[in-house]
Amino acid sequence: MKFDTVVLGAGIVGVSIAVHLQKRGRAVALVDRKLPGNETSFGNAGLIQREGVYPYAFPRNILKLLQYARNESLDVRYHADAMLKVAPFLWQYWRNSHPVKHAAIARSYSTLIEHCVNEHRALAAEAGASELIRPTGWIKVFRTAAKQDAETKTVEQWQREFGVTFEALDPARLRQVEPDLDTSLLGGLRFTASDSVSDPNALVTAYAKYFERLGGRFLIGDADTLRDGWQVDTDEGTIEAASTVIALGPWSARATERLGYRLPLAVKRGYHMHYAPEAQARLNHPVLDIENAYLLAPMARGIRLTTGAEIARVDAPKTPAQLTAVEPIARKLFPLGARLDDEPWMGRRPCTIDMMPIIGPARQHENLWFAFGHAHHGLTLGPITGRLVAEMMTGEPVTVDMHPFRVERF
CATH class of the missing domain: 3.50.50.60 (FAD/NAD(P)-binding domain)
Structure with a gap:
């Protein structure tokens, strides 16, 4: 043929x-x-991220790096046997995450994102x-004023530089659009020009x-x-x-x-699990708990909980420790019921330096x-x-x- x-x-x-x-x-x-x-x-x-003009950088804060070294962070975990091979990649990734380099990368990257x-x-x-795509945006929620202020300032910069649109949600407005979320949240940011996918x-x-x-x-x-x-x-x-x-x-x-x-390529692994919502609870948007490094998304199968990144060999056995760590936190954010999957799903994200x-x-x-x-x-x-x-x-x-x-x- x-x-x-x-x-x-x-x-x-x-x-x-x-x-x-x-x-x-x-x-x-x-x-x-x-x-x-x-x-x-x-x-x-399931996010189509029109706001994603800055690709995900490697943190440069020394305290954050020390937290990563202890391998207890909710957002990044690693397999020790993979670190020797991946260390040169991570070093270049860290260098390219310098604010000046990252800003230059965003100017190029945004030309893809805008489409x-x-x-x-x-x-x-x-x-x-078309029925699988929801033009409702997605929401990033906050538990502390410091994080909320920092993220809002960053998004305002994205708006000036790249025309990113967003809605700042105070507690009352957040409860209006997502009435079943934890009422102790301080607010959120809704990215209005982004779409999400139900499956x-x-x-x-x-x-x-x-x-x-x-x-x-x-x-x-x-x-x-x-x-x-x-x-x-x-x-x-x-x-x-x-x-x-x-x-x-x-x-x-x-x-x-x-x-x-x-080529300087590496893999970030991630996990998900689906849950039934309790009683009549409803999640209207994908919601990122940025301070605890997980996202809840309404999907055709149920509420999908996705984790942060795991640095490991591409075909290493599953180690869904991050999912185990964030699940109790997620249950307080939104009333999740029973698990719907027999075991956590694992995927691999292909990354460059x-x-x-x-x-x-x-x-x-x-x-x-x-x-x-x-x-x-x-x-x-x-x-x-x-x-x-x-x-x-x-x-x-x-x-x-x-x-x-x-x-x-x-």
């Missing part, structure tokens, strides 16, 4: 690339070891999945089915078999394409290393393209990444200046 392009990876990024290429008349094969949307794209918080909501809404409408897996699945309606082929296959040609082994036989896109998320490093690339994805052509191979490293914003940036890759591959004018995201920066 021959195609114009094979896209490796059927998460939100790979599926979006496949859709946009197929729309432009390319014959595309989308290949993954699982059905679309069943790895990293399955278990995120995230419109691109998702357009793709969802084409795929017949991320269903959304990616809908995009993949749209891709197939356009004439694309999804195949179960093994990205590790990629070889020059470009050939890949699948359950339906070997396929061959004139070009290849690697969009394997946290497994992109394995694929690129086999081709001779040594400068917090920005790698999008564009490879430097050592013709007709090889990269699209990975989206970290916490894979769902957010999937559709705009798909458009940009398709524009570059077909020679169209490109919506965003792609120079900051080129692989050559490393």
